[in-house]
Amino acid sequence: MSKHPAGGYxxAGGYxxAGGYxxAGGYxxxxxxxxxxxxxxIAQDQLAEECRKTESLxxxxxxxxxxxxxxxxxxxxxxxxxxxxxxxxxxxxxxLNHLKQSLEAILAARAEVLEEAAISRRxxxxxxxxxxxxxxxxxxxxxxxxxxxxxxxxxxLSLGFxxxxxxxxxxxxxxxxxxxxxxxxxxxxxxxxxxxTERMLLRTHTSPVQIRTMKTRKPPIRVIAPxxxxxxxxxxxxxxxxxxxxxxxxxxxxxxxxxxxxxxxxFVAEAFGPERITKFVPSYFPFTEPSAEMMVSCGLCGxxxxxxxxxxxxxxxMGCGQVHPQVLRNCGIDPEDFTGFAFGxxxxxxxxxxxxxxxxxxxxxxDSQFLKQFP
Ligand code: PHE
Numbered sequence: 001m002s003k004h005p006a007g008g009y010x011x012a013g014g015y016x017x018a019g020g021y022x023x024a025g026g027y028x029x030x031x032x033x034x035x036x037x038x039x040x041x042i043a044q045d046q047l048a049e050e051c052r053k054t055e056s057l058x059x060x061x062x063x064x065x066x067x068x069x070x071x072x073x074x075x076x077x078x079x080x081x082x083x084x085x086x087x088x089x090x091x092x093x094x095x096l097n098h099l100k101q102s103l104e105a106i107l108a109a110r111a112e113v114l115e116e117a118a119i120s121r122r123x124x125x126x127x128x129x130x131x132x133x134x135x136x137x138x139x140x141x142x143x144x145x146x147x148x149x150x151x152x153x154x155x156x157l158s159l160g161f162x163x164x165x166x167x168x169x170x171x172x173x174x175x176x177x178x179x180x181x182x183x184x185x186x187x188x189x190x191x192x193x194x195x196x197t198e199r200m201l202l203r204t205h206t207s208p209v210q211i212r213t214m215k216t217r218k219p220p221i222r223v224i225a226p227x228x229x230x231x232x233x234x235x236x237x238x239x240x241x242x243x244x245x246x247x248x249x250x251x252x253x254x255x256x257x258x259x260x261x262x263x264x265x266x267f268v269a270e271a272f273g274p275e276r277i278t279k280f281v282p283s284y285f286p287f288t289e290p291s292a293e294m295m296v297s298c299g300l301c302g303x304x305x306x307x308x309x310x311x312x313x314x315x316x317x318m319g320c321g322q323v324h325p326q327v328l329r330n331c332g333i334d335p336e337d338f339t340g341f342a343f344g345x346x347x348x349x350x351x352x353x354x355x356x357x358x359x360x361x362x363x364x365x366x367d368s369q370f371l372k373q374f375p
Contacts, residue, residue, distance in 0.1 A: 043099055044099060044102050044103070044106070047063075047067065047103055047106060048106050050063055051063060051106050051107060051110045052110070054110060054114065055114075056114060056118075057111065057114050057115065057118065060107065060110055060111055060114055063107070064107050067103055068100065068103060068104065068107070074096065074099065074100055074103065077096055078093075078096050078097075078100070081093050081096065141371075141374075141375050143363075143371065143374075144351050144355055144357075144363070144371070144374040145244065145347060145348065145351055145363050147351075147374070148347055148350055148351035148354060149226055149244060149246070149347050151271065152224075152226070152246050152267075152271065152345075152347065152350065153224065153226060153246070155266075155267055155270045155271060156224045156246075156248065156267070159222075159263065159266065159267075160222055161222045161223055161224050161248065162222065162223045162224075163223070163224055163225075163226065164209055164212075164213050164223045164224070164225050165209065165225065165226070165227060166203075166206065166208060166209035166212050166225065166227065167203075168202060168203055168227065168228055168229075168230070169196060169200060169201075169202060169203070170200070170201060170202070170203040170208045171199060171200060171201075171208075172198070172199045172200065172201055173199070174203075174208035174211045174212060175193075175201055175203050175204060175205070175207070175208045176188055177330075178208075178211045178327065178330040178331065179207055179208075179211065179286060179287040179327060179330075180286040180287050180324050180326050180327050180330070181286045181287075185286065187284075187285075187286040190285075191204035191205065191231060192204075192231050192232035192233060193231070193232060194230050194231075194232050194241075202229075202230035203227075203229055203230065204229060204230065204231050205229050205245055205247065205344060206225040206226070206227045206229060206245045206246070206247045206344070207225075207247055207287065207342070207344065209225035209227065209247070210223070210225060210247060210249040210342060211327075211330070211331060213225070213249065214249070214251065214327075214328070214331035214332075214333055215331050215332065219251040219252050219253070219333065219338045219340075220250075220251065220252040220253075221249060221250065221251040221252070221340070222249075222250050222252075223248065223249050224246055224247065224248045224249075225245075225246070225247045225248070225249070226244065226245070226246045226347070227244065227245065228242060228243070228244055228245075229242075229243060229244070229245045230242055231243075235361070237358065237359045237360060237361070238349075238352075238360055239360065240348065240360050240361065240363075240364070242364075243346055243347070243348050243360075244346070244347035244348060245344055245345065245346055245347065246344070246345055246347060247342065247343065247344035247345075248342060248343045248344070249323070249340060249341075249342045250263070250340050250341050250342075251323065251328070251333065251338050251339070251340035252338060252339075252340065253337065253338055253339075254339065255322075255338075255339045255340050255341060256322075256339070257290065257322055257341065259341060260320060260321075260322070260341035260343070261280065263341075264278070264294055264318070264320060264343060265278055268294075268296050268317070271350070271354070272296060272299065272353070272354070273299075276296050276297050276299065277296070277297045277303070278294060278295060278296050278297070279294075279295045279314070280292040280293070280294055280295070280320075281293045281295055281316075283319060283321075285319055285321055286324070287321075287323070287324050287327045287342070288319075288320070288321025288322055288323060288324055288341075288342055289321060289322060289324045289325075290321055290322060291319065291320070291321035292319075292320050292321055293316050293318070293319055293320075294316070294317055294318045294319075294320055294343070295314040295315065295316055295317065296314070296315050296317050296353075297313060297314060297315075298312075298313050298314060298315055299315075299353065299356075300356065301313065308356070315353055317345055317349065317350065317353065318343050318344060318345035318346075319343065319344050319345075320341065320342065320343035320344070321341065321342065321343075322339065322340070322341050323339070323340040323341060323342050328340070348360050348363055351363070355374060
């Protein structure tokens with residue numbers, strides 16, 4: 001045996017039969033043949049058995065290295081084939097190669113089994129427990145400004161008004177001229193205007209939508225014009241250069257200031273609650289005559305006076321007035337036949353009063369800490 005380390009190696013490695021074969025092949029050619037045909041089966045059985053015992057792919061890999069690896073047992077045997085006498089070499093070579101193929105097949109089959117087991121284990125470990133409580137999904141909600149705008153629209157819709165819209169980029173003629181403010185009229189200074197060209201601008205109010213309406217519809221007219229407006233304002237807690245307005249217009253026969261007061265008082269009762277009282281303070285707009293500011297009693301102090309209302313007890317909520325006869329004339333409506341009233345309010349301002357929001361810029365910041373306070 002000492003002359004045949006492969007045999008000793010095999011004996012130590014466990015393939016006694018195979019070792020025996022080679023040893024026998026080397027030294028005792030006669031009388032050992034039967035044993036030769038058996039050892040391959042025994043070696044195969046042994047390996048199959050060992051293979052079955054492996055519990056992981058790494059164990060299986062160890063086994064493969066131990067047998068078929070570069071320094072593996074079977075590899076060593078194959079290398080030593082050359083030691084055999086040539087008449088035995090062919091036979092032994094065929095057996096060894098057959099054994100090698102069998103071993104490879106056995107290893108591959110076991111690998112498949114172990115891989116599947118590994119996948120099942122992983123699936124089991126990663127299984128989702130559908131009985132666990134779910135994550136709470138935060139549902140979004142309407143922006144406080146949208147809610148305010150929709151609230152205003154609903155009130156006027158219920159009073160029989162239509163909603164009309166117009167472009168944000170307007171002609172000077174609709175934004176100013178038809179509203180009784182020809183070029184160079186000093187009243188234009190009431191609106192700090194973003195001009196696009198000499199004749200085109202970003203509308204400073206939605207009053208031009210009323211002009212467009214009067215030019216295309218015949219009285220009776222009962223509309224509100226909601227939309228975005230622009231003014232070149234110095235931005236602070238109560239002023240932005242972009243904001244929403246809702247303006248309204250009623251034109252029909254016999255429309256008086258009493259109708260204006262009636263409709264707007266109804267609006268305030270609906271929007272702010274019936275306990276709030278209102279008053280009209282004389283004012284000036286080039287397109288209405290007479291003109292007024294509508295005031296509503298402060299909701300924070302109930303009219304007593306507090307820091308929220310500048311200690312006056314009153315909050316200004318909109319401009320309004322009887323449509324100026326010249327404006328009707330500009331739109332082809334005979335002021336002898338028809339009269340009307342108009343009003344205009346800032347939606348941000350209404351929302352600030354409704355929700356007690358002290359800072360107009362919050363509306364555009366999209367800070368969820370702010371927004372989620374108005375579910
Ligand atoms: N257009 C005016 C403004 O934007 C508001 C207004 C509308 C006033 C209608 C009176 C009548 O300031």
